[in-house]
Amino acid sequence: MRRNQALMVAGAIGSVVLLVIVLITMDMPPWTRVVTGLQRSFPPLWRGFSRPDWELFPLAFNAMTETFFMAILGTILGGVLAFSLAFLASGNLLGGTRWALPGKAILVAIHTFPEILLAIIFVAAAGPGPTAGIMAMGIHSIGFLGKIFSDVIEGIDQGPMEAIRASGGNQLHVFIHSVVPQVLPEFMSNLLYRFEINLRSAAVLGLVGAGGIGGPLIQRLQFRRWDEISMLLLVIIAFVVVVDAISSRLRRNLV
């Protein structure tokens, strides 16, 4: 206990010292410039955020609906791809942990690759639009979903598998009647969770031209139309909060 406390105090002091070093070496703008900038931008900011432009509501709502649909397709695409990859990363199905290592490494690599970079690549290759965003989300989601799917598969009960094998079932029977029923609720629950994450990222993918509400948002940010920006933000926040609430309810019923 005493040792832990000493470690924590040392850690706290160390992190403050590091902060001071970082702040000194960082390329910060002079404070006077920041303050005058804030003074200049605050009145229009306040005006815009206190009076969101409701005329923009239909556009914002439609753009957010597109974002919502993008997130659905991206999640499904990721789920389907992850479902097949997860079995190649599950030690208990491949007959040993080491056979699952290449699969696991691929999943980590995919997860590490930033989604927005995928979006940039897909926009450059396929042109701007929701397809690029859906592809980026789909590919990126494989990393997270595949990892969790394979964890779930590795944690399944061997009993039903052996029972089916003992009564003469082949590998396919084992898969359909023992593996799938055991993993399906967990898969669905994590798919929903990923959907919540993807809805948030779908809202920003438009910043690089990959469809959804990010596109109209970045245009207005360039012109600092704060009354329209606040409307778009309201719609994003409302959508995310409502979808989160519904999705977490569904997840609670699943597991």
Next chain:
Amino acid sequence: MAADAGPVPGTLPRPPLAGRLRSLLTFAIAAAIVVIAYRQTNFNIASLFEGTSDFFKFLGRLAPDWSYLPSVWKPLIETLQIAYVGTFFGTLIAMPLIFLSSRNTANDPISMWIARTLLTVLRSIPDLLWAALLVPILVVGPLPGAVALTMFTIGVLAKLGSETVEAIDPGPLEALRASGAGKVATIVFAVVPQVAATMISYILYSFEINVRASVIIGLVGAGGIGFLLQVRLNFFDYTAVGLIIVVIFAVVLVIDGISVWARSKLI
């Protein structure tokens, strides 16, 4: 799941037919939503391979130009600085909010509700969007990036933290309250020792997320290596873009590895 279908059995176990109907209906609803989504977004996977250039030919143009490497170091360090500053101040601000928003340590229901609503709003705005919003307000550069990550960290960390605090053993809490300890003393001596290890692990996790975020927020002008990426993209300098992507990938991989290792030591 989504909706109940068929008769609800009384005390008898559910007949298989109702269960089957139910899952069939759920599946039908899910399929309908996917079809609508497919139509509404005009999803067209083929467009990746036709269009202006072949997809793989394009990927080939991203072959990294290693001679560009020296100009990457400075923005890369700036990226890590942004992530660190964001994590530090985010943690600092999140701490009081954790205790205000946890059911068992909250001061009163009103401040708890305000804290929770604030956190929900903070969390519903993604990090890149925070950066995009803050760049026009604060000067272009690392400052809006650090503030954006601070905002995002507050939301994530306070949520994880308050879940941990709400799950603690209530014994010490009640003992201290019964002996007349003040609010702050109760939190320091009853709550903090129980959650410290988990919280440090969460702070490391936030730093990990912030490194991921800080490499890309530059795309909207918030400093770091993402800003360099944006500039090179605008010049269609694809070999430099390829190199920057490789460097970002490597950095995130290394930081992730260190963070996962450190967290495994903690708990």
